[in-house]
Amino acid sequence: VIPFKNGDLYESDLIEKGVDNLTFAAGSAGFAFVDIRPRDEGNPQDRTVDVTYNVREGARVYIDKIDVVGNGRTLDRVVRREMLLTEGDAYNKALLERSKMYVNALGFFKDVEIREVPSATADKTNIEVAVTEQPTGELSFGAGFSSYEKFIFDVGITERNFRGRGQNVRARISTGSIQRNIDISFTEPRFMNRDVSAGIDLFSSALDYSEYTSYKSESNGFGLRLGYSLNGYSLLRLRYNLRSDDLSYGTTSTQCDDLIYSCGTGVTSSVGYTLSFDRRNDFVQATRGWQAIARQDFAGLGGDVKYVRSEVEAHWYYGFRKDMILHLQGLAGNITPFGGDAVRINDRFFKGGTTFSGFENAGIGPRDLSSTYALGGQTYAIGTV
Structure with a gap:
């Protein structure tokens, strides 16, 4: 809490930072209004300074009312459900700071500020959540060129705060030399007024990897999603996907038999989950902390394909300055077939x-020696700085 120790060089900024840290610690313990005053006593003989913090505690404080101001379009309950404290709870500065992070992470507001306002009752305080709204809808048209897709055309419409209820609606069409995607999705962040998000996705895609692997595919299907926060730092997402794939490879059936094991149309029915742990200091622009994600999908709940697909992902952040952040990233994955199937x-x-x-695209992994085409891998591991 105290940002200096015996023998350190005296700095007035550190003295003030100590006041802020002690005030935050007192707020986390439920003392909303506390008076902390530092006192300096110089010792000319040994050229040192004694620093004493005088702390005057107020009574333990409880929350009387929570008011949301500045939200002309967004419903109050959309903001309130991100708060980790409600009326009647003991005041906790740490939970208020994290609540501010959650409200800001919604992406609906340009600025979020949480203020303590004295109440008429001595042992209570009012909380005012002041927000400044920003546009949440997007209508986009795009065309460009990239080394990956060559020419790209894209059109989409997205509303991240549909009807002011925090619902997310998206429709998008994109096409390039390698892939074409059409997807429509809807997400309800509080399904049936519970702390569970739910969503549905409809998609159609075509992938032309003939330049790299000599295979093409067309896929159509839908997906269902559920998400649940286990605590303030971890999230569990469940999903079901039903997809129909039409695969073609090269020009001969022999290539299909040898390399893909199953050309033509196949149905994939899979259930899966994603478990994430997030201890970053900011969800938008992290400068400290870490994040870990684990994903698994199990195909074989009906359909023609049977496999277990597992992936893990980890991030670590350390900020030396605001504009200098070290970011370490690690990714790994494996897909294993079962029931006598092969991995398409x-x-x-x-x-x-x-x-x-x-x-280059598909530049890592096994290849067909006769054609040099990529065959794709069943296991991978990547680390970046």
């Missing part, structure tokens, strides 16, 4: 290009 080429991992800088 469109389910394998292709890394390179946008997924691993310094390599």
Whole structure:
């Protein structure tokens, strides 16, 4: 809490920082209004300074009312449900700071400020959540050129705060030389007024990897999603996907038999989960902390394909300055078939290009020696700084 120790050089900024840290610690213990005054006593003989913090505690404080101001479009309950404290709870400065982070992470507001306002009752305080709204809808048209997709065309419409209820609606069409995607999604962040998010996705895509692997695929399907916060730092997401794939490879059936094991149309029915742990100091622009994510999908709940697909991802942040942040990232994955099935080429991992800088698309992994085409891998591991 005290940002200095015996023998350190005296700095007035550190003295004030100590006041802020002690005030925050007192607030975390439930003391909203505390008076902390530092006192300096110089010792000319040994050229030192004694620093004493005089702390005057107030009574333990409870929250009387929580008011949301500045939200002309967003409903009050959208902000309130991100608060970790409610009326009647003991005041806790740490939970208020984290609540501010959650409200800001919604992306609906340009600025969020939480203020303590004295109440008419001595042992209570009012909380005022002041927000400044910003546009949440996007209508985009785009065209461009990239080393990955060559020419790209994109059109989409997104509303992240539909009807002011915090619902997310998106429709998007994009096409390039490698892939074409059409997807429509809807997400309800508080399904049935519970702390559970739910969503549905409809999608259609075509992938032309013939330049790198000599295979093409067309996929159509839908997905269902559920998400649940286990605590303030971890989140569990569940999903179900039903997808129909139409695969073609090269020009001969022999290539299908040898390399893909199953050309033509196949149905994939899978259930999966994502478990994430997030201890970053900021969800938008992290400068300290870490994040870990684990994903698994189990295909074989009906359909023609059977496999277990597992992936893990980890991030670590350390900020030396606001504009100098060290970010370490690690990723790994594996897909294992079962029931006598083989892994179809469109389910394998292709890394390179946008997924691993310094390599061309599908530039990492096993290849067909006769054609040099990439075959995709069943296991991968990547580390970046």
